[in-house]
Amino acid sequence: MKYLLQRLAFYLVTAWAAITINFLIPRLMPGDPVQALIARFQGQLDTSAIASLKALFGLDKHQSIWQQYTDYWGHLLDGDLGLSFTFFPTPVSEVIAQSLPWTLALVGITTLISFVLGTGIGVFTGWRRGSWMDSLLPVTTFISAIPYFWLGLIAISLFAVKWPLFPAAGGYDNSLVPAFDWPFISSALYHGVLPGLTIVLSAVAGWILGMRNMMVTVSSEDYVMVAQAKGLSERRVMFGYAARNAILPNISGFALSLGFIVGGTLLVEMVFSYPGIGYQLFQGVGAKDYPLMQGVFLIITLSVLAANLLADVLYMILDPRTRREA
Amino acid sequence: MAVTAPEVAVLATADTPAPSKRRFRFLRGRKTVIGLGILLFFVLIAVIGPWIAPYDPDTMGKELLQPPSGAHWFGTTQTGQDVLSQILVGTRGVLVVGFTAGILATILSVLIGVSAGFLGGTADEVLSLLSNVFLVIPGLPLIIIIASFVSDAGDLLIATVIALTSWAWGARVLRAQTLSLRRRDYVEAARATGESTWRIILFEVMPNLTAVIASGFVGTVIFAILSEITLAFIGVADISNWNWGTVLFWAQSNQALAQGAWWWFVPAGLCIALLGMSLALINFGIDEFVNPRLRTETGGSRKVRMRVGFTPVARATDKAGARGRHDKETRS
Amino acid sequence: MSEQLEKNHVVLEARGVTKHFAVRRTGRDLLAGKRRTVHAVDDVSLTLRRGTVTALVGESGSGKSTVARLLAQLYPLTEGEIHLGGKPVKAGRGRSFRSYVRRVQLIFQDPFASLNPVHTVRYHLTRALKIHGRAGSGEAELEQNLTALLNRVQLTPPHQYLDKFPHELSGGQRQRVAIARALGADPQVLLADEPVSMLDVSIRLGVLNLLKDLKDRMHLAILYITHDIASARYFADSTLVMYAGRIVEGGDSETVTQRPAHPYTQLLIASAPDPDRVVAEAEQEETGSGEPPSLIAPPAGCRFHPRCPKAMERCRTELPPRFDLADGQWAACWLYADGRAADHEKEAAK
Amino acid sequence: AGCSSANSNANKGGSAASGILTLGKPDGPQTNNSNPFLSTSAGATLGYRYMIYEPLAMTSQIRPADKADPWLATSWKWDLNFTKVTFTLDDKAKWADGKPLTAEDVAFTFNLLKKHPALNGNGIAFGGVEVQGKKVVLTFDDSQYVNQNKIIQQFIVPKHIWEGVKNPETWPNRTPVGSGPYKLKTFTPQTTTLTATPTYWKGATKVKELRYSTYNDNSAATTALAGGKLEWSFVFMPNYKQLYIAKDPKNHKLWFPSGLGIHGLWFNTARKPFDNPALRKAMAMVVDRNAIYTQAEATLYPEITNPTGIPLPAGKSFIAPEYKNATTKPDVEGAKKILDKAGFTLSGGVLKDPSGKPVKLTFTDPAGWNDYITGLAIIKDNIKKLGIEAKVKTQTAEAWGADVANGNFDATLHWTNSGATPYDMYQNIMDGALLQPIGKASQLGNFGRFKNTEATEALKDFASATTDTARITAMNTLQKIMVEQAPMIPTAAAPIGAEYSTKNWVGWPTEADPYADPQHTQPSSLEVVLKLKPSK
Amino acid sequence: MSEPVLSISGLNVDYGTGDDAVHALRDIDLTLHRGEVLGLAGESGSGKSTLAYAVTRLLSPPGVITGGEVRYHQRGGEALDLLTLSAPELRAFRWQELSIVFQGAMNSLNPVHTVHSQLTDVLQAHRPEMKRAQRTARAEELLKLVGISADRLGAYPHQLSGGMRQRVMIAMALALEPEIVIMDEPTTALDVVMQRQILRQLVKLREELGFSVVFITHDISLLIEFSDRIAIMYGGRIVEEAGSSDIYRDPRHPYSDGLLHSFPALHGPRRELSGIPGSPPHLSAMPAGCAFHLRCAKKVEGCDTHVPVLAAPDGDSSRSVACWLHREAPAAARA
Numbered sequence A: 001m002k003y004l005l006q007r008l009a010f011y012l013v014t015a016w017a018a019i020t021i022n023f024l025i026p027r028l029m030p031g032d033p034v035q036a037l038i039a040r041f042q043g044q045l046d047t048s049a050i051a052s053l054k055a056l057f058g059l060d061k062h063q064s065i066w067q068q069y070t071d072y073w074g075h076l077l078d079g080d081l082g083l084s085f086t087f088f089p090t091p092v093s094e095v096i097a098q099s100l101p102w103t104l105a106l107v108g109i110t111t112l113i114s115f116v117l118g119t120g121i122g123v124f125t126g127w128r129r130g131s132w133m134d135s136l137l138p139v140t141t142f143i144s145a146i147p148y149f150w151l152g153l154i155a156i157s158l159f160a161v162k163w164p165l166f167p168a169a170g171g172y173d174n175s176l177v178p179a180f181d182w183p184f185i186s187s188a189l190y191h192g193v194l195p196g197l198t199i200v201l202s203a204v205a206g207w208i209l210g211m212r213n214m215m216v217t218v219s220s221e222d223y224v225m226v227a228q229a230k231g232l233s234e235r236r237v238m239f240g241y242a243a244r245n246a247i248l249p250n251i252s253g254f255a256l257s258l259g260f261i262v263g264g265t266l267l268v269e270m271v272f273s274y275p276g277i278g279y280q281l282f283q284g285v286g287a288k289d290y291p292l293m294q295g296v297f298l299i300i301t302l303s304v305l306a307a308n309l310l311a312d313v314l315y316m317i318l319d320p321r322t323r324r325e326a
Numbered sequence B: 001m002a003v004t005a006p007e008v009a010v011l012a013t014a015d016t017p018a019p020s021k022r023r024f025r026f027l028r029g030r031k032t033v034i035g036l037g038i039l040l041f042f043v044l045i046a047v048i049g050p051w052i053a054p055y056d057p058d059t060m061g062k063e064l065l066q067p068p069s070g071a072h073w074f075g076t077t078q079t080g081q082d083v084l085s086q087i088l089v090g091t092r093g094v095l096v097v098g099f100t101a102g103i104l105a106t107i108l109s110v111l112i113g114v115s116a117g118f119l120g121g122t123a124d125e126v127l128s129l130l131s132n133v134f135l136v137i138p139g140l141p142l143i144i145i146i147a148s149f150v151s152d153a154g155d156l157l158i159a160t161v162i163a164l165t166s167w168a169w170g171a172r173v174l175r176a177q178t179l180s181l182r183r184r185d186y187v188e189a190a191r192a193t194g195e196s197t198w199r200i201i202l203f204e205v206m207p208n209l210t211a212v213i214a215s216g217f218v219g220t221v222i223f224a225i226l227s228e229i230t231l232a233f234i235g236v237a238d239i240s241n242w243n244w245g246t247v248l249f250w251a252q253s254n255q256a257l258a259q260g261a262w263w264w265f266v267p268a269g270l271c272i273a274l275l276g277m278s279l280a281l282i283n284f285g286i287d288e289f290v291n292p293r294l295r296t297e298t299g300g301s302r303k304v305r306m307r308v309g310f311t312p313v314a315r316a317t318d319k320a321g322a323r324g325r326h327d328k329e330t331r332s
Numbered sequence C: 001m002s003e004q005l006e007k008n009h010v011v012l013e014a015r016g017v018t019k020h021f022a023v024r025r026t027g028r029d030l031l032a033g034k035r036r037t038v039h040a041v042d043d044v045s046l047t048l049r050r051g052t053v054t055a056l057v058g059e060s061g062s063g064k065s066t067v068a069r070l071l072a073q074l075y076p077l078t079e080g081e082i083h084l085g086g087k088p089v090k091a092g093r094g095r096s097f098r099s100y101v102r103r104v105q106l107i108f109q110d111p112f113a114s115l116n117p118v119h120t121v122r123y124h125l126t127r128a129l130k131i132h133g134r135a136g137s138g139e140a141e142l143e144q145n146l147t148a149l150l151n152r153v154q155l156t157p158p159h160q161y162l163d164k165f166p167h168e169l170s171g172g173q174r175q176r177v178a179i180a181r182a183l184g185a186d187p188q189v190l191l192a193d194e195p196v197s198m199l200d201v202s203i204r205l206g207v208l209n210l211l212k213d214l215k216d217r218m219h220l221a222i223l224y225i226t227h228d229i230a231s232a233r234y235f236a237d238s239t240l241v242m243y244a245g246r247i248v249e250g251g252d253s254e255t256v257t258q259r260p261a262h263p264y265t266q267l268l269i270a271s272a273p274d275p276d277r278v279v280a281e282a283e284q285e286e287t288g289s290g291e292p293p294s295l296i297a298p299p300a301g302c303r304f305h306p307r308c309p310k311a312m313e314r315c316r317t318e319l320p321p322r323f324d325l326a327d328g329q330w331a332a333c334w335l336y337a338d339g340r341a342a343d344h345e346k347e348a349a350k
Numbered sequence D: 001a002g003c004s005s006a007n008s009n010a011n012k013g014g015s016a017a018s019g020i021l022t023l024g025k026p027d028g029p030q031t032n033n034s035n036p037f038l039s040t041s042a043g044a045t046l047g048y049r050y051m052i053y054e055p056l057a058m059t060s061q062i063r064p065a066d067k068a069d070p071w072l073a074t075s076w077k078w079d080l081n082f083t084k085v086t087f088t089l090d091d092k093a094k095w096a097d098g099k100p101l102t103a104e105d106v107a108f109t110f111n112l113l114k115k116h117p118a119l120n121g122n123g124i125a126f127g128g129v130e131v132q133g134k135k136v137v138l139t140f141d142d143s144q145y146v147n148q149n150k151i152i153q154q155f156i157v158p159k160h161i162w163e164g165v166k167n168p169e170t171w172p173n174r175t176p177v178g179s180g181p182y183k184l185k186t187f188t189p190q191t192t193t194l195t196a197t198p199t200y201w202k203g204a205t206k207v208k209e210l211r212y213s214t215y216n217d218n219s220a221a222t223t224a225l226a227g228g229k230l231e232w233s234f235v236f237m238p239n240y241k242q243l244y245i246a247k248d249p250k251n252h253k254l255w256f257p258s259g260l261g262i263h264g265l266w267f268n269t270a271r272k273p274f275d276n277p278a279l280r281k282a283m284a285m286v287v288d289r290n291a292i293y294t295q296a297e298a299t300l301y302p303e304i305t306n307p308t309g310i311p312l313p314a315g316k317s318f319i320a321p322e323y324k325n326a327t328t329k330p331d332v333e334g335a336k337k338i339l340d341k342a343g344f345t346l347s348g349g350v351l352k353d354p355s356g357k358p359v360k361l362t363f364t365d366p367a368g369w370n371d372y373i374t375g376l377a378i379i380k381d382n383i384k385k386l387g388i389e390a391k392v393k394t395q396t397a398e399a400w401g402a403d404v405a406n407g408n409f410d411a412t413l414h415w416t417n418s419g420a421t422p423y424d425m426y427q428n429i430m431d432g433a434l435l436q437p438i439g440k441a442s443q444l445g446n447f448g449r450f451k452n453t454e455a456t457e458a459l460k461d462f463a464s465a466t467t468d469t470a471r472i473t474a475m476n477t478l479q480k481i482m483v484e485q486a487p488m489i490p491t492a493a494a495p496i497g498a499e500y501s502t503k504n505w506v507g508w509p510t511e512a513d514p515y516a517d518p519q520h521t522q523p524s525s526l527e528v529v530l531k532l533k534p535s536k
Numbered sequence E: 001m002s003e004p005v006l007s008i009s010g011l012n013v014d015y016g017t018g019d020d021a022v023h024a025l026r027d028i029d030l031t032l033h034r035g036e037v038l039g040l041a042g043e044s045g046s047g048k049s050t051l052a053y054a055v056t057r058l059l060s061p062p063g064v065i066t067g068g069e070v071r072y073h074q075r076g077g078e079a080l081d082l083l084t085l086s087a088p089e090l091r092a093f094r095w096q097e098l099s100i101v102f103q104g105a106m107n108s109l110n111p112v113h114t115v116h117s118q119l120t121d122v123l124q125a126h127r128p129e130m131k132r133a134q135r136t137a138r139a140e141e142l143l144k145l146v147g148i149s150a151d152r153l154g155a156y157p158h159q160l161s162g163g164m165r166q167r168v169m170i171a172m173a174l175a176l177e178p179e180i181v182i183m184d185e186p187t188t189a190l191d192v193v194m195q196r197q198i199l200r201q202l203v204k205l206r207e208e209l210g211f212s213v214v215f216i217t218h219d220i221s222l223l224i225e226f227s228d229r230i231a232i233m234y235g236g237r238i239v240e241e242a243g244s245s246d247i248y249r250d251p252r253h254p255y256s257d258g259l260l261h262s263f264p265a266l267h268g269p270r271r272e273l274s275g276i277p278g279s280p281p282h283l284s285a286m287p288a289g290c291a292f293h294l295r296c297a298k299k300v301e302g303c304d305t306h307v308p309v310l311a312a313p314d315g316d317s318s319r320s321v322a323c324w325l326h327r328e329a330p331a332a333a334r335a
């Protein structure tokens, strides 16, 4: 039991430390939310509104950081993330709930696609080493080095403006409301194509390279040689032996990257006006919206921890060696 | 007596990293050479960029938003600034931040990762916890926040912040590597000889991590450069310091692409991609050096397709044939 | 006479040395609340004398290397004591550890792994000399000492080897460098952990001859660990046989190999490949079936009893103590509980 | 079942035939919050609160001197030196749920503001609120001359709904009911759709549906505008002629008039040598406002041509006689003379202050506010001619905001408040009553620590004056101080602009017919929407 | 002597292509007879494994077969040139006719598949007509054959001890009852007790099934004890080949002689151990002439210039040796 408790304690301490840092950092920033709000309106909001906003956000009463910290934990343990300043008085949980699914869907699906695609291509390039596929490598390195906001903007200017094949902005058509019906889902998919493509394009290279290298390494393992010697079909050897083993490190990398999905891809969301959580966080940072920042950080932290756990579990399932029995 | 030992040679290439004479052997790969070539080019630009820049990048000229021409190779901006000069001058900032962050993060990750791996026990627990916390904390937002901490977000500050948020991964990898090295016989042997712990870490363990550290360093540099450019692009970093990110920032906030001014937007992005690619290629070279199985280049001129499990049969034509004939002669 | 005394003087002694390793526990253990350990070495006593080679043989995983590392103070003891020159020593750090390793040096099993690939021969040897204050003063003296060291392990001419990296040397040469490094401390005891198992047939002999030579010339006490019992016969003065963490038999090498007393030793000898084997394959008795025991939950009583063809009832429950036989031979086996059985056994062996 | 039909009758894009108008700007995703009092609500951010809640009277910022149009109130009367106002309500006015809109509702609204300072965004000190039949009487302790427009344009909320709200400060008001012609149809973070109420008390509207969209950044909004996806917006765009107009020259229109708010270079007058008015004035004389207008502001922020900083034509009636025809042509020689007279010396291209120290300064502004940064770059270029070396430093918006409030800057481009008279902007710049020591945050204004009793007095006089002549005198004094002392160099007027398309809808306010502020987040956007009709 | 089952002639193998190529096998001529155990010995790096893998073209890159022939003689009598088979033909041939137990059984089993799946997938590939249940039954049978209880079928390799894994590999090699089994150092990782158990089992099986074995090991004593015939390799060539007792009692090649004088014997009188001086040459820097001449005590004129050919010494046709000691002088040979 002790080991399990130790592991759990480790995760808890990590979570505690991360959450505390997440709490402190926004508060160490200069400026305050009201000022940020005023600045956002650049003159269209009178300075006379300052007093009312301070009263609104409850910033007129001074609290020590420690007091705020204990309050924060108190509320957190009640499941209350507080009210966002930027969207006052919308609860942070609601802001997150409305933007998280978009990020999860876009980044989740594209992460999955790039993982599957990259791993697949990686399997073949690794297996057929020395064939023409090796010439894919420099291309992929080049693509992987392109910052994806740049790629996204180029994509917009080409495929949304020059040849208007895809919408340039948004997560769905403005005439629709989110619902589980065909018009909405098809529109969401259609809007997701361009941002999705840029993410896939810039992320896929990493998976290809990783998988290829693992494939090459594993291909010279004895058990692959044995499989060849056994006269098994090429498919069986390639997938059942080489890829099956080579994929292990990629799988845990994949699980970890699932954790970072929640962090969103700020830049893609920004460039494509995508209603996801990454942009929301960016706005929160700009507006010094402590509750929102903390809330998003919390979600990210927890999901990264969860992804770590998932990676452990996945590895355990896929690699019998880690499944030790007595 | 000739001191050559075949079995030794195989082992040496298989898993022993970098004996110093061969330490630079990774330079032999074609990828590495191309990567280093591009990198050197950019380093050169970083050094002499401000001198060879044809214009002051800040100076607003009369020719507004002109496409590339003889006078302005990369065209001009909305305010008549010379894009080429901005990119030339901006190279230094990119490389300074990238390498400073890379060096700082590498130092941090080595300090923490190697100590954690080698010391074990409570020290390991604490240090692993530390790196895990830093892994879990969302990186880019943290950089954005810390960068806005200090009113004057200069290059070095940005680099430091990037380093602070990016060392954890390397520390984790190094810890794992160190853990496996710690159990190696030669480390134990050094201990049995009576070496002190710090000497073992410094002189027995660390040199064997060179390749891992190097590839971690290159990875961090890529990450740092992309982060810096991203920060500049979203306007968090100091916009008055020229770097490729600021060029992109100005281009984007003036909607260069929509205005058809591709020359303002495209070159900086390509430079980033090229630099990133060069670093990735170098990293590749290091990987191949560490794990020779990954090498793709086949030295020979003869085109024999290697295929796992089906050894090619290339019946002697040129040299091997000559040798075969020679052997036969001796035999008869 | 005094030479003789000097020669058999006990330098290093292990008394009831025990080492248990904690095992990473599985989920099931956690639920059961069990704390499991590997009983790698249990109650091992041995003495190393000047100018003699003591062989320690036994199957893979029987704890031979662990004994060596315990003697080199690389692991803390779970129980027991180690005496150096008659005085008990405590596993320490820093200075006390250094003064210990100056007198007791360990040569690792694998010459391919025990030299750091990034350092030259010169570095390895210089460090060994410097740590133990034997580098001399000045470059010239150091060079002289290095040369002497290499000469002693017959790596001649020395200058050819000094600046080589390990990967540029053959296995035998590497093993010699490892030995030279150990000699750099000018120790009284050499613990050689399977010094030849990784080497080629043709190189092995050179290393073993070197060890023998060192023993003769420098009166080193050498612990020679191996599972090649034939080489123990050739190179060791006395031989100890280990099984599952315990020493089960000991004595003069020739006696132990030619007239093994413990059923395990007998099995070992019977299994060793031998081109001169006279007994036809089919006639051999079917001994040695079954797997080596788990060290996490070692069998009660004699650890060999599950595989022993001569197992008796008391073997299952009672741990056999040492029973002394003729010619300084002893065995931990109930067969020899009364002297007659032993005599009988010896008769049979003849 | 309700879900599956949610989008079944959705139709794409705006068109006159469908009666849809698409509008919006780059505000980022919104949350479902239609509380009109909160500037953080979607209703306020997107501006649709004015389609639901109507004001007592409709004012215009671009025509501040004109009389407001009656709306819920048919008339209003200021008494007793602007300490009392009486509203007479329109009988016809009624709420969207059919209930009549009464004086009770008006009184309730003002009482709500009085009771909840957090909702009182204009910070008006309300006194008594009294219902007299169809009339509502408000009384105040001080003259509300400068706040008069803010008071009469107050929108009114229904008492029968709001009186049941426990805490109006945190009430998201998800199904807003107002007296206006539209009601909320659907809300999504990306788009808010309003649909026309057929029973609107002023009669049916032509625009049947308003679709407010948000974008994450300017370029996305610009793309949408250029592609015709967005018909009415307010986006700052460089080179709008190419990016927007050229895409459909016939229909794509843009009008950026200004009110009485400006942007300008604020000096920290508590720092040497910027405490020297001669230096400030000289610098003001060399700034090339036209370059700022064309290069930094892409000709969207109206140029300030009058040295008093009052934007024209909005503030035409306020300009003092001596500045009626003054212009702001850069005058390097004149500036040099002034400096010379004040004891500054120019040697080797470096200006030295009377104590012999070279004049140097650092401009600061948030990184990413590129019109400001470009403006600073231009000013830097301009003052170089006087031998002044300037550096442009960017900060994060937060750090900059704190530094400006604390007086920790040399000079910075910043905006002013705006109002019905130039009082708001001058008060923001020069009011000694707002003065805070350096290091203590001065959030309400006077970031430059401008200390001038004459100015402070004049401001006070203007606000509390009982006669127009007294006001004019005070206003003239303020203008004189602004020109002579230059506590801040005006660089551009704050526009209340909009881009709009006449493809589907016509009837937009134009320079020729400035019947309302063209921006869709302004109260008068309701006037615009009511005036729109299909183009064919 | 019975009929041949595998004959290798003039086999050459390179590692790498072009100028960096290492010539690992040189003109190997070797015949394996039906039902015999052929031992292969030699120093580490002498090319034993390379030879074993080259036969079925399993050399991993950058290995290239640059010449020679490998003929497999089917029971009917028809010979098959393995080096000309296409990939599908080769796949069908492998394991069906020739199986290999690789050096280091620890890594030869796929760690992520169960023993069951690794035993049955070979059946699935070569005996598609077999039902699932039949395959499982066969797998159980095979495990029992090598002395492992059938309930370990579901185990993963890491759950088995080294000896068990080794035996699983042997069971797998016998799954299709092939004609030839190549065993590359199948017992190095095991201790002597286990080693003897396994080999004893193997001998028994060979008697039952009648396959031929190529047995590779460093351990000369073991080799002599277990094999019928022994080939000694040095520097990529076979230097001597003879019946095992012939080699033991009367080695003709100086290298074989050195080998036999390098290991101590457990029984009998203490022998003089002389060993072999020097260290083996590197493949990429082979000395001219006989590869062994630098270490050879019995070097004669011509050893350093001319490569000796493997041939019967002194007219004894049952064995062959490649050494100038047993042939006319090289100068004469040339003439």
Ligand SMILES: Nc1ncnc2c1ncn2[C@@H]1O[C@H](COP(=O)(O)OP(=O)(O)OP(=O)(O)O)[C@@H](O)[C@H]1O
Residues within 6 Å of the ligand: C021, C022, C038, C039, C040, C058, C059, C060, C061, C062, C063, C064, C065, C066, C067, C227, C295
């Ligand atoms: N650090 C350790 N932690 C846990 N168990 C250990 C450790 N070191 C050794 N053991 C276990 O102790 C037992 C004895 O190991 P040891 O290495 O001493 O055997 P050995 O006789 O040297 O074997 P070999 O002949 O294979 O070298 C083995 O079961 C091994 O698994």
Ligand SMILES: Nc1ncnc2c1ncn2[C@@H]1O[C@H](COP(=O)(O)OP(=O)(O)OP(=O)(O)O)[C@@H](O)[C@H]1O
Residues within 6 Å of the ligand: B006, B007, B010, E015, E016, E022, E024, E042, E043, E044, E045, E046, E047, E048, E049, E050, E051, E060, E061, E062, E063, E103, E283
């Ligand atoms: N991939 C490779 N590239 C280059 N040379 C190789 C490669 N693999 C093997 N060799 C060389 O080929 C020679 C023969 O190797 P092989 O593995 O056949 O030796 P071996 O006799 O089986 O040795 P061991 O007894 O150590 O298994 C060695 O000298 C080795 O250095």
Ligand SMILES: [Mg+2]
Residues within 6 Å of the ligand: C064, C065, C066, C109, C193, C194
């Ligand atoms: Mg051992």
Ligand SMILES: [Mg+2]
Residues within 6 Å of the ligand: E048, E049, E050, E103, E184
């Ligand atoms: Mg081999």
